[in-house]
Amino acid sequence: MPDWSYQTLFRPLLFRLPGRIARSFTLGAIGTLSRLPLGSFVIRTLGHMEPAPLLRSKIGGVELATPVGLAGSADPAGTAHRAMAQFGFGFIELGPVMAEPLAAGEVSPGAGAAPIRLDAARERIVYPAYAEHAGGGAAAAAAAAAARLAKPGHALPQLVRLTPLPGSTPEQALPQLLPMMRQLRQAGAAGFFMDALQQPLDPHGTAWLLEQLRIAARQAEPNLQDALLFLYIPHDAGDSRLAEILQAIDLTAWTGAVIGESRSPDTGELVLDPQDKHSCLAKLRLLRELPTKPAVDFTLIAAAGIYEPQDALDTIEAGASYVMLHAGLVFAGPGLPKRVNEAILHEKVKQLPAPEPVSFWRHWGWMCLLGIGMILGGLLAWMIAATTVLLPYDEAFLGLKRDALHHINHRLLHFMSHDRITLAGTMISIGVLYYQLSRYGLQFSIHWARITLLVSCTFGFLSFFLYLGYGYFDPLHAMVAIILLPMFLLSMRKNPDRPFRGAVNLRNDAVWRRAMYGQCCMVALGFALVIGSITISGFGITKVFVPQDLSYMDTTAAQLRAANPHLVPLIAHDRAGFGGALFSDALALLIMSLWGLQQGQRWLWWTYLLGGSPAFIAAFTVHMHIGYTDFVHLSPAVFALALYIGGLVLLYPYLMPRLRRRSQ
Known part of the structure; x- marks a missing residue:
């Protein structure tokens, strides 16, 4: 409690x-x-x-x-x-x-x-x-x-x-x-x-x-x-x-x-x-x-x-x-x-002397680079998903060119684009969270920030195995994981815990009580995204589709398998990958919301805003663009958005206090 x-x-x-x-x-x-x-x-x-x-x-x-x-x-x-x-x-x-x-x-x-x-x-x-x-x-x-x-x-x-x-x-x-x-x-x-x-x-x-x-x-x-x-x-x-x-x-x-x-x-x-x-x-x-x-x-x-x-x-x-x-x-x-x-x-x-600055290359800098890498990777993935959708090795796996998918189902490319753009937005969100947690948390050896990054990254790298659930090996994702994994390991080595030096909350005032409602919103959002990501990953490696997906494409899973035996495994790879990325993102958000809130820490509010926006923008814009607006399908995202906005509004006075004007 x-x-x-x-x-x-x-x-x-x-x-x-x-x-x-x-x-x-x-x-x-x-x-x-x-x-x-x-x-x-x-x-x-x-x-x-x-x-x-x-x-x-x-x-x-x-x-x-x-x-x-x-x-x-x-x-x-x-x-x-x-x-x-x-x-x-x-x-x-x-x-x-x-x-x-x-x-x-x-x-x-x-x-x-x-x-x-x-x-x-x-x-x-x-x-x-x-x-x-x-x-x-x-x-x-x-x-x-x-x-x-x-x-x-x-x-x-x-x-x-x-x-x-x-x-x-x-x-x-x-x-x-x-x-x-x-x-x-x-x-x-x-x-x-x-x-x-x-x-x-x-x-x-x-x-x-x-x-x-x-x-x-x-x-x-x-x-x-x-x-x-x-x-x-x-x-x-x-x-x-x-x-x-x-x-x-x-x-x-x-x-x-x-x-x-x-x-x-x-x-x-x-x-x-x-x-x-x-x-x-x-x-x-x-x-x-x-x-x-x-x-x-x-x-x-x-x-x-x-x-x-x-x-x-x-x-x-x-x-x-x-x-x-x-x-x-x-x-x-x-x-x-x-x-x-x-x-x-x-x-x-x-009363203690200021500690020695933590080395950029020895500790927090590597995680900053990992976050930047995730942001750049997400932007690139978004650009590809919004244009060609498929990469050459995707086409080689299917044995079909991009244009041939229109003959199988006229909404198939749109559906695959929607999975990949939501994944790209989630990647950008993860990158922002990692960069901010490193820049403002890991640099100052804050315990909860290190644990957040450790847990989130560990599950993020382990989620690579979800891509293999249907037998599809993604060489680009494997290469990115190989590049980013050493950055993660280097950022975690010999990283000491130091006491927090920022201001702390001292009063049970209205601002603090309102912030408790904001924290409740963000914690609920974190738990909701954890449950949602597990559900998405579970479908990705089992049934692949929910009824609303098949209704949108006006087809069945059997018809897609009959059209091309590699088509469902490719879609499953996208779904499971998105679920794994969302799980990693949700864990970071959840731990940050449970352990990290301190009054006056403006960077935390900006982390919520900049870290959550790409994922929500990607999810809603792609659904509107391709016409996949089923209420049941979008209702979890709408609920999550309401929690996100409520948390931002309620936490603003607590995390972003008004700065006093200097006397003239």
């Missing part, structure tokens, strides 16, 4: 459902997909969320692939953790976990019956209980959390948020928390978020409890000495009392602090609101400005009010090293971790 499908298809439907049903359906569907054969491959392919090495870090001895975590209350039962571990998260929180399971009424009055309230306009979520099970019941007990820790279904570090039972005094909380720490550490917890500072704050009692936990974890319990130990601070905790508590405890013994979610002292509800970011920022600054400052390696995690990448950058500027997501996933979509990672990576890359 990438953002382009979530924002356009799923979110409008899910937001019409009751909150609990929408959450259960979403998490259940994602979790089920991750457990299916090839499910993880589908998630990775649609999202391409593999984090860059520059994002890796360590907290204590725990390695994190990214600085983005998943809040425990986003998926209380861990239904979709296996899937979400592939969304770009670096760690996952479990909890809040209590020592014992509670009845719904003990968590919050009426929590079992009360709905999850969602205000889409204000991007606000109200849970009836601070610590509730996915089904609306009790908070997960330590035993259930231990079972999940032992078999997580993923490799990400897991940190557990521990909270005392409601109404517990500090003296009562200590014997609840310590046994849970031992049990969950043994089950595999990398560390703990100690949620002992909920409102109303008791400075003396809370400080005593935290000191006792610190002494037990760092001195009395050998199994806990290397566990990560974080204070969990509600974002709305009173500053004066919080400062009093923090100055009364030994912060150097703690790994860090999480500025996170807050329980309403009156209703027990958990309220998530974009405005939480402001109090989160204030708490981050308070911790950094304490008279008794924490240690230099005291790690801060922001877990409140992160709805868009800019929010994450704001908290990092205020002192956080890591962020955790919850409500932002609901309103922005599952691509938010990737977008946050890209924003953080962009800030890191800006």
Whole structure:
């Protein structure tokens, strides 16, 4: 469920459902997909969320692939953790976990019956209980959390948020928390978020409890000495009392602090609101400005009010090293971790020196030449298909001259011309895509551009074997393949991946939301062309003709075979070749649309426009010219054109931002 499908298809439907049903359906569907054969491959392919090495870090001895975590209350039962571990998260929180399971009424009055309230306009979520099970019941007990820790279904570090039972005094909380720490550490917890500072704050009692936990974890319990130990601070905790508590405890013994979610002292509800970011920022600054400052390696995690990448950058500027997501996933979509990672990576890359220029001849230049070769080859093929149609070796294979085909069927040459011109237009489109991806992607060692070219070219060269399906060997195509193949191999050799240095999207604004519809159009077009190309290739090496083809020529396949036994194999060669070229073109378009869209990358919009136009122009002009205007035959092309135009229009503001005029 990438953002382009979530924002356009799923979110409008899910937001019409009751909150609990929408959450259960979403998490259940994602979790089920991750457990299916090839499910993880589908998630990775649609999202391409593999984090860059520059994002890796360590907290204590725990390695994190990214600085983005998943809040425990986003998926209380861990239904979709296996899937979400592939969304770009670096760690996952479990909890809040209590020592014992509670009845719904003990968590919050009426929590079992009360709905999850969602205000889409204000991007606000109200849970009836601070610590509730996915089904609306009790908070997960330590035993259930231990079972999940032992078999997580993923490799990400897991940190557990521990909270005392409601109404517990500090003296009562200590014997609840310590046994849970031992049990969950043994089950595999990398560390703990100690949620002992909920409102109303008791400075003396809370400080005593935290000191006792610190002494037990760092001195009395050998199994806990290397566990990560974080204070969990509600974002709305009173500053004066919080400062009093923090100055009364030994912060150097703690790994860090999480500025996170807050329980309403009156209703027990958990309220998530974009405005939480402001109090989160204030708490981050308070911790950094304490008279008794924490240690230099005291790690801060922001877990409140992160709805868009800019929010994450704001908290990092205020002192956080890591962020955790919850409500932002609901309103922005599952691509938010990737977008946050890209924003953080962009800030890191800006501090690095510019890399050495990549050699033209060693890397990207060969692919540029391959693209130019495809464009020139397509233009030549178009010219031949629009004039003589047949080449000398075609006539030699048939044993007939061009004029003799008119006596077999007066529309036969027109039909063959239509196949060859559509192939020529597709070749030009491929050439444009390859040139652009090389010039603006491969030259800068962008990973997704290299993968796009690798996949598309590989299938493009393999499609040569489709030409042999009916026993017709095309010497010209073979010669072109022999010339272009070394260019492809040379462009792929020792080509490193480097972090993207362009600007990235930071806001969930109207331009971004509109672009999600545009991306959806282009992805749908890519999938449609993949299916269409497979269908065309399949017909090319089996039945050759669809009913509309034979109706246009007013003949049958048997009559054509009777007229000349080599005629159908020649047409099959054209069809299969066109299907193979279209498949290669579709793969490039699809991968580019899935992985490559970044705000302000003007070259991408021009690549869509210049890369798609030749194929559509060739397809429609030749059909109009020869009078092959059957609605059923042209309807897939019309549908594809509608997606193409819609994608271009919707993506224009995102990819082609207005340039500010220079001040006079």
